[in-house]
Ligand SMILES: [Zn+2]
């Protein structure tokens with residue numbers, strides 16, 4: 001586990017001209033420190049996951065603090081044997097988390113629950129626990145008793161929440177991967193009349209640090225090469241990336257073309273299409289054309 005993967009965000013007003021300058025500086029320093037990852041910059045703030053060797057990543061985080069003028073980021077760290085990204089990318093976006101609801105500014109830590117407060121509130125009876133992540137994330141792991149909205153993407157939240165008809169008078173406990181989505185969701189929920197909404201500070205990633213193998217079941221989907229992290233925040237060994245759709249693949253199959261043992265996702269498996277029973281898009285392509293595989297076929301049973 002020689003790499004460290006660090007996620008953090010902050011809602012803060014950046015000026016447009018500053019974004020370009022920041023982007024150039026973050027890219028240059030990232031390459032120098034051999035750090036990889038994805039950083040989103042916008043006039044509403046910064047959202048980043050970066051990875052590198054310990055010394056390099058510390059240098060880089062200090063540099064980001066200097067450039068942004070923010071020295072109290074809330075870092076969520078996890079170890080990894082792989083860097084989890086190919087290279088460093090810094091993108092300037094409209095929003096640091098796509099919500100497509102103008103006027104929904106973030107909540108700035110309003111109604112945050114620390115993991116231990118969250119844990120004790122979970123024991124109350126009259127609560128709704130709401131997972132606001134996408135359906136393919138929920139599939140990999142979620143909190144006990146949690147409801148979800150079956151989202152394909154976060155921008156569907158407002159509309160799906162409205163039609164879900166959840167109880168508005170009782171406490172609602174929101175969570176997501178690292179907390180950023182909750183900051184926008186909580187404002188929208190208040191707008192829709194929810195009386196008492198709380199969010200899990202730092203999301204599942206922060207919670208698992210203090211409470212592994214408790215109320216969160218399964219693994220936590222992440223948007224990088226690890227696909228998911230386990231209860232100890234280590235890269236998943238259960239899941240790989242589905243070669244056909246990019247979701248978490250945990251279903252063992254043998255490739256219909258090259259006969260290699262591989263994994264695909266539940267969704268693709270459920271489609272019962274022969275060509276999806278393959279280990280790569282390339283194998284799927286050749287299988288559909290009826291080509292014979294020219295590789296040595298080791299795994300034939
Ligand atoms: Zn798939």
Ligand SMILES: [Zn+2]
Nearest residue numbers: 255258279283
């Ligand atoms: Zn194959």
